[in-house]
Amino acid sequence: MYAALAAEERNKPTATLVNQGFVNDARSAASSRGVPGARIVATSVPCEGSVMEEIEAGINAAMDEIVAALSRPLSAEEKSPVSKAAEKTSRAIFKGDIQEVNRFFYRRGWGDGLPIMPPTEEAVSEMLTGTDLPADHVVVKLIPRLGKATVEKIAVNAVMAGALPTYMPLLIAGLELLADPTSIFGTTGVSTGSWAPFWIINGPVRHDLHINSGTGALSPGDIANAAIGRAMALIIKNIGGARKGVEDMGVQGNPGKYALVLAENEEESPWEPLHVERGFKKEDSTIAVSFPNSYLQTWPFSSDDEGILRSIIHAIYRPPCIVMTPPHAKTLARRGWTKQDIKEFISEYARIPAYQSGAYWGTSSPASAEGGRPGLYKNRVPMRDSDSIAIAPNPNSISIVVAGGPGAFIGLHMPGAFATERKTTRKLTLPSGWDKLVAKYKDVAPVYARY
Amino acid sequence: MSNNTKNLYEVMSPWAEADPIPLKGIAPRVKDLSGKKIGLFRNSKRAARPSLGVVETNLKARFPGCEIRPYAFMPNAGITETPEWTAKFEEWLRGVDAVVLAYGD
Numbered sequence: 001m002y003a004a005l006a007a008e009e010r011n012k013p014t015a016t017l018v019n020q021g022f023v024n025d026a027r028s029a030a031s032s033r034g035v036p037g038a039r040i041v042a043t044s045v046p047c048e049g050s051v052m053e054e055i056e057a058g059i060n061a062a063m064d065e066i067v068a069a070l071s072r073p074l075s076a077e078e079k080s081p082v083s084k085a086a087e088k089t090s091r092a093i094f095k096g097d098i099q100e101v102n103r104f105f106y107r108r109g110w111g112d113g114l115p116i117m118p119p120t121e122e123a124v125s126e127m128l129t130g131t132d133l134p135a136d137h138v139v140v141k142l143i144p145r146l147g148k149a150t151v152e153k154i155a156v157n158a159v160m161a162g163a164l165p166t167y168m169p170l171l172i173a174g175l176e177l178l179a180d181p182t183s184i185f186g187t188t189g190v191s192t193g194s195w196a197p198f199w200i201i202n203g204p205v206r207h208d209l210h211i212n213s214g215t216g217a218l219s220p221g222d223i224a225n226a227a228i229g230r231a232m233a234l235i236i237k238n239i240g241g242a243r244k245g246v247e248d249m250g251v252q253g254n255p256g257k258y259a260l261v262l263a264e265n266e267e268e269s270p271w272e273p274l275h276v277e278r279g280f281k282k283e284d285s286t287i288a289v290s291f292p293n294s295y296l297q298t299w300p301f302s303s304d305d306e307g308i309l310r311s312i313i314h315a316i317y318r319p320p321c322i323v324m325t326p327p328h329a330k331t332l333a334r335r336g337w338t339k340q341d342i343k344e345f346i347s348e349y350a351r352i353p354a355y356q357s358g359a360y361w362g363t364s365s366p367a368s369a370e371g372g373r374p375g376l377y378k379n380r381v382p383m384r385d386s387d388s389i390a391i392a393p394n395p396n397s398i399s400i401v402v403a404g405g406p407g408a409f410i411g412l413h414m415p416g417a418f419a420t421e422r423k424t425t426r427k428l429t430l431p432s433g434w435d436k437l438v439a440k441y442k443d444v445a446p447v448y449a450r451y
Numbered sequence: 452m453s454n455n456t457k458n459l460y461e462v463m464s465p466w467a468e469a470d471p472i473p474l475k476g477i478a479p480r481v482k483d484l485s486g487k488k489i490g491l492f493r494n495s496k497r498a499a500r501p502s503l504g505v506v507e508t509n510l511k512a513r514f515p516g517c518e519i520r521p522y523a524f525m526p527n528a529g530i531t532e533t534p535e536w537t538a539k540f541e542e543w544l545r546g547v548d549a550v551v552l553a554y555g556d
Contacts, residue, residue: 001554002529002530003492003540003552004550006529007478007544012548013550014478014551015552016552016554017502018556034475047556048497050497050498055498067484071481072480074480079476080476083471083474084471095460097460108466110465121461124463141470145467147466147469148470156463156464156465239466241469
């Protein structure tokens, strides 16, 4: 949509064709960039369709409207849209009991379907003890709406999520990552692919906050893992304005959008941790993000290095973030494998027959979008049916972290075409008095009853 | 004896403010597409190219002398994100009278 708006700004009339299910999304994009009158033509062409009969039927039916969009004289509103007054939100928005508050928030679209903690002034004040930044400091303006992520608004959403004040440095750093163009949140955050932010935490903060890196790290049960992810998700919605079905066009949705957070088990890992790989010091506390839309677990064919690595190369279908259990990591390291060795092995040997690739079908790569199959090696040699192609041609698009319990299953998170060498990691800024703050909430940890 | 007391919570809004964006009108339209240069712009999503193929066929059939100028933009990013992309896009725009865009979604 942004290309249409850029053309309109340069005095060229446009007609933008979108599938009828994306009209609200297109209108929202146009309005958010100040061009509410951009002419959008809804068609019945299926989203990412390739069946010519359907495409021809959809476009032929829309041709009159396309021509009209380019030629019908402008209305007064289209020539000079009336600006809205500066948006102000009330500080205290509602008063009620816990159920009434929850229903109010839910009806406004501010929740995630689960009960929220009421963000009272008192609760938000306590949350603000997690940072030295002033409450009105704008950390970032978050797309798509360019909402101002003030420290206070971050705190409100954090309270709703059930976060502790000690999570604030992570939330602030996480927001900075989302606003960094290298994180490609701009593309993934609202995509039809339902890419969920996958947060990986390194450094001493993992222990300060009891962020799980062991058994069931991605299962429910740990406040830190759950609330950090949930707070970020609420922030993306309520500050960034990514609303499901309007801006967030994820087709299937993704349970990872509730929360997908783990800490790396640096102590049990034989390798350097993720943040050190990315240039930070071991004693730095960091947060990293990627955007997988698929998660699967594979069971190694055998517990030696061959069995572990072969189970990975035969399971993945996109460059993965591999969550390797400590026992497997130690097995591999004992046999001389470094993280880089593993990445290079997977890059070379995780291959599929050409005909199993979307690119082969002429549907999903820039070269194939020109109307033919892509070729091999920079398109110099035509692709044949008998070729195999690498799933992760760039070893640096693969990442490896060590986490999970003592069992055999290996976690594979696949960010797809967006897995690149981008090293989206941020160091945390901790408030003064951090140790005292950590001590205050140190006992907030589950103690399972014996039976 | 019943207890009618219930805890009430006065709560803050999680919805962020955003600076008002200056609104702009759209460009004047072309009265007649006959003899005009129509740009066809698409992204990498697979319905875009064939959709514009049908648009092209229709426009040429309906409007004598109508000339088609295609433009394909493949990165998953904004067209004006880099100076190079902006310059290339603007150069193409200078050569057309109107644009039909298809995003394949």
